Amino acid sequence: MSELAIGVFDSGIGGLTCVKELTRLMPHEDIIYLGDTARVPYGTKSVDTIAKYAKEDIAFLERFNVKMILIACGTVSSVLMSRPLFEGSSVGAYSGVIYPTVTAACAATNNNRIGVIGTPATIRSGCYGKAIREIRSDIKVFSKACPMFVPLVENGYTDKDNQVARLIAEEYLEGMKREGVDTLILGCTHYPHLEGVISSVMGENVKLISSGAEIAKYAERVLITSSQAAGREEPGKLTLYCTDSEELFSENVETFLGHKENITISTCSVK
Numbered sequence: 001m002s003e004l005a006i007g008v009f010d011s012g013i014g015g016l017t018c019v020k021e022l023t024r025l026m027p028h029e030d031i032i033y034l035g036d037t038a039r040v041p042y043g044t045k046s047v048d049t050i051a052k053y054a055k056e057d058i059a060f061l062e063r064f065n066v067k068m069i070l071i072a073c074g075t076v077s078s079v080l081m082s083r084p085l086f087e088g089s090s091v092g093a094y095s096g097v098i099y100p101t102v103t104a105a106c107a108a109t110n111n112n113r114i115g116v117i118g119t120p121a122t123i124r125s126g127c128y129g130k131a132i133r134e135i136r137s138d139i140k141v142f143s144k145a146c147p148m149f150v151p152l153v154e155n156g157y158t159d160k161d162n163q164v165a166r167l168i169a170e171e172y173l174e175g176m177k178r179e180g181v182d183t184l185i186l187g188c189t190h191y192p193h194l195e196g197v198i199s200s201v202m203g204e205n206v207k208l209i210s211s212g213a214e215i216a217k218y219a220e221r222v223l224i225t226s227s228q229a230a231g232r233e234e235p236g237k238l239t240l241y242c243t244d245s246e247e248l249f250s251e252n253v254e255t256f257l258g259h260k261e262n263i264t265i266s267t268c269s270v271k
């Protein structure tokens with residue numbers, strides 16, 4: 001057993017979809033979350049800039065002697081998939097969202113047609129398609145960058161009946177629908193907040209796979225099988241850091257997690 005915290009980071013608030021699932025699955029774990037809200041979005045930046053930011057985010061979490069680091073950012077996970085981000089790191093375990101998410105999608109599809117949506121950087125990397133084909137070469141993958149989804153979420157345009165969100169979703173997802181995918185990977189951790197809109201555009205029969213939730217399930221399996229899960233009886237502590245205004249961040253925290261109780265929120269610098 002280990003009472004050390006789990007570290008999670010994202011470019012902003014999207015990774016809270018992972019935190020929400022982590023606290024549901026493992027309510028006794030301490031979690032330290034970093035949202036790099038001052039530098040979001042990462043999805044429109046160059047690979048070298050994303051690498052620099054990700055290394056600083058990891059170094060920040062390492063200061064807390066965490067037992068595991070989860071990269072709850074689709075962009076960092078995809079663009080830097082083959083970079084040695086954790087070389088020389090003291091952290092025992094780490095994961096990005098790609099492997100857990102594609103494993104779930106491959107298990108979910110019946111017609112072997114999977115769609116992937118994400119930030120422009122994620123889709124450009126082609127890494128979801130590559131990872132899927134490594135598991136199942138018979139699966140066809142259809143990808144689409146959805147750059148306007150992140151600002152929709154950040155500005156609260158998430159309601160299923162929101163006409164602006166619906167119009168944008170229809171425009172982005174038209175091709176996916178035509179290709180008849182039966183499983184759609186939400187390859188950006190912001191997107192689960194648009195689940196209602198996306199599902200109503202794609203149709204209820206299309207299974208949506210949330211990368212934030214899948215990495216949390218993966219973390220649970222790793223901690224249990226390696227006997228590193230927390231053994232305490234009381235609920236774990238949730239400590240959230242952001243690199244920009246704490247005020248703005250805490251409004252979003254309430255929307256994303258559904259509450260603000262027993263959560264410590266502070267601004268920090270990662271440089």
Ligand code: DGL
Nearest residue numbers: 014041042043074075189
């Ligand atoms: N959370 C990021 C991701 O999952 C999206 C926002 C960004 O572009 O940084 O890709």
